[in-house]
Amino acid sequence: MDHYYKERFHVQQDLIKKIAPLTETGDILEMVREQLRSLIPNAMEVCVLLLDPDAAKYTSPLQCALYDRPVSCQSCKRDRPAVQQAIARKKAVVVADSDPIVRPDGSRMTVGPEYAMPVFVENRILAIVSVVIQPLTRYTRRDFYLIRDFANVLGTILLTARRQWEITREKIRISQTLASLTPFVPGSVRRMADKNPELLTREKETKQVSVLFIDLEGYTGLSATRPEAQVNAIIEKVFSSFVDPIHRSHGEINETSGDGFMIIFKDHEPKTNAMNAVKAAFEIASRCRSVSLSLAGELDLSDIGPMTVNMGISSGTALVGMTMFKGMLDTRMTFTASGSVTNIAARLSDHATGGDILISRTTRDLIEGLWPVYDRGKAKMKGIFEPIQVYSLLKPA
Incomplete structure (x- = not known):
């Protein structure tokens, strides 16, 4: 059975090189989306829906290209059957007959099959990768492997971004606490709290x-x-x-x-x-x-x-x-x-x-x-x- 190991390896190496210089989580997610879109020949759009309630605190939602003006992937895809089924079943779902995309002006865009792959982080679904391909086409086995690989990469990216945000939030909290107590806190306490914030609690x-x-x-x-x-x-x-x-x-x-x-x-x-x-x-x-x-x-x-x-x-x-x-x-x-x-x-x-x-x-x-x-x-x-x-x-x- 062909698992496309060689191609998948080179694709991931290429992705790592492209996202390495980037520092903003939003830019990294956009680069991952662009790479996956370019690898699936029939793709009309690839969206990353962020389901983490705190996602807005460490990144911003991507914009869906299926509209004539910028529309957040969150509002575009969240209620679509493929996404809802993937969330409910906690596994990848393919919907062969997808509903058309309804634009704000009332016009409709016909799309082909829709694939939704959950992104798991520590047994939680933090995001969904949604891939819509052209009508009268279908996904290949290669497409499924690539989408799964990219979902795994996205999980690592989101986990890192969330942890960095949590660390920053904790440092800000500690800094604010110590700032209000500065006249009354010995320097040794401030130094220890900087190195090891949990000492305070x-x-x-x-x-x-x-x-x-x-x-x-x-x-x-x-x-x-x-x-x-x-x-x-x-x-x-x-x-x-x-x-x-x-x-x-x-x-x-x-x-x-x-x-x-x-x-x-x-x-x-x-x-x-x-x-x-x-x-x-x-x-x-x-x-x-x-x-x-x-x-x-x-x-x-x-x-x-x-x-x-x-x-x-x-x-x-x-x-x-x-x-x-x-x-x-x-x-x-x-x-x-x-x-x-x-x-x-x-x-x-x-x-x-x-x-x-x-x-x-x-x-x-x-x-x-x-x-x-x-x-x-x-x-x-x-x-x-x-x-x-x-x-x-x-x-x-």
Whole structure:
């Protein structure tokens, strides 16, 4: 049996070359229609009827050439028997004796047999390919194969166009949401939402994380002795130097306050998260020393001494995800890791002095053997009922 494999292969290759440069879905559909019309010798017209209710949002209907003026294929062919039967039966239908085409001026155009082929996308009929040939002619087996091939191509085109429209619509929705919340949303949240929009609506999940808190020592003295604009410039320069080390270590900056911020390490297994937190802490301490020296050369900071950062790291289970705080006047969105691990890291940061890096027992266990760790004994900390064991990554003076 002749299936015309060679010809069909070359026809599809030629079609792919012709539609590749096109970007608009309407132009692509028109090119497919023209190609199919040229391949069927007796074709009077080839129409693509878009049945997807959302089709108008990502393309426009084609115009039927059987009229003396532009008429949408949707209104021309939708009610014809071949199309209706194809939709009802969910398969290709041939009507041998087609009704004449009635033009707006009342004139009639006699047509021959009409063939309607559904275009399936994920088990849904998104379109119908309607082919009308000249009177007293008939379709060949070759015609049927070509029409089916083109219907399959159209399915891929429509699926891609619909998905692109859905992605664009979702990005616009996310963009509008974030735009209205911009004054209240941390930059890290906006970046994460740009990369992964579903984070905004995803439920929180329990994950093993490491949390690093940073606190700038001497901030109060700096604020008391310097103009606000100068303080802001100094803090911005210091904190900006920390961004690259944090990102290199796969950390996410969560919340910032005047003199510190919180960083979450959550994207790897527990040991790697803890290692990344420690690496970031050491590099942050080094950056702070460098920036402090450069600022000392630019400004007189002798009254407050060199700036240092105190840090606390804790590891463990946390509830991770988006948190939205709604008030009467505004809404604030942030990405948080909540639980005792966060509280302990914050308290260790508060407890540290002189640029120390304090870690919890859980973090010490995860990095054991990788860095020297110094026991600082137990300490009672605000908000924590029992004294906790404290360790330092820096050798005591």
